[in-house]
Amino acid sequence: MQIITAYATKNDCYKKAQKMTTKGIVVHSTGANNPNLKRYVDAPAEVGVNQYGNHWNNPASVMGRSVCVHSFIGYALNKEVKVANILPYDICCWGVGSGSKGSYNYNPAYIQFEMCEDDCKNKEYFEAVYNVAVEYCVYLCKKFNIPVDNIVSHKEAHALGYGSNHGDPDNWWRNFGRTMNDFRAAVKAGLAAGDSAETPTEPAKPEANVLYRVQTGAFKQKANADKLAADLKAAGFDTYIVIANDLYKVQVGAYSVKANADNMAAKLKAAGYDTYITTNGGKAAGAATTAPEAKPAADVFTEADVGKKVKCKPGVTKFSNGAKMASWVPSTALYIRAVEQGGKILLVSTEKTKKVYTGRVNASDMQRV
Structure with missing residues (x-):
């Protein structure tokens, strides 16, 4: 325990x-x-x-x-x-x-x-x-x-x-x-x-406010970082992308104890991934940056699209679970609140920041506004 x-x-x-x-x-x-x-x-x-x-x-x-x-x-x-x-x-x-x-x-x-x-x-x-x-x-x-x-x-x-x-x-x-x-x-x-x-196992004493980050890749193009992050998530690793020095860096965990970072690096290597332990962080991938970013396909959505506007494609009248939408939904601009199931499902809302939701929709049924 x-x-x-x-x-x-x-x-x-x-x-x-x-x-x-x-x-x-x-x-x-x-x-x-x-x-x-x-x-x-x-x-x-x-x-x-x-x-x-x-x-x-x-x-x-x-x-x-x-x-x-x-x-x-x-x-x-x-x-x-x-x-x-x-x-x-x-x-x-x-x-x-x-x-x-x-x-x-x-x-x-x-x-x-x-x-x-x-x-x-x-x-x-x-x-x-x-x-x-x-x-x-x-x-x-x-x-x-x-x-x-x-x-x-x-x-x-x-x-x-x-x-x-x-x-x-x-x-x-x-x-x-x-x-x-x-x-x-x-x-x-x-x-x-x-x-x-x-005497349960508890985290060791943090080391001088340093965070050890396990990095698995660094890319000029965000699409490449997104692909690696998706692969890692599919393999069961909880990952995230940061931006530093004009690079999109894919990292798994940030640990106050280096031994914990070493353990995670070993697990990643055993799963076939290259790793590098660094104490350098960066901005969340959604933050403003000068790094180049590949333009996404019209109906391909990633975590970077959270907060952006979408609208139903012509003829779409149902949510992803088959339930019929209210008459006003298909013609309304909506905000993406979450991207789920590898980009196949979007959780959308009429509000950008409030914790209210309109429903879940198929990503293929939506178009960018």
């Missing part, structure tokens, strides 16, 4: 910093088809970049709700399941809501973590998250002297009168024949075995 520490210092819960004495643990699952920690956790060097900025390191005025838990479990870089701790354990979280008797947020106060759900059909991912959650609870029980019987699900918290009416994580676990009783039994077994999770 590996624990990433990435405190959500901009979250209102972190700022309130209401102190707590731990009495138990509440186990949640997110209820959304997104297994990636970067959706919720602001730690780009370790979990990847959230291009929308809608992680939980934001105030309620940005998030649209007041919510925070202590940790998340899900995919970090390269589909490694890890724990990301976003709130100190001595601060009350805002995770379980309230019930008829009170709330496990405050009195009695419980440590709470979310497991990032996927489509709830992937057994391999489920088992990986489940096992890490068991190890994490063993670690927390030892660290805070928590009785295993004080580990509950959100669903159980509601039944006990200390949480809002939710069904997680039972709604996910029952697909694979697991229950909270099974989970508590596994934690007890881990405690009885003297599980090594008492």
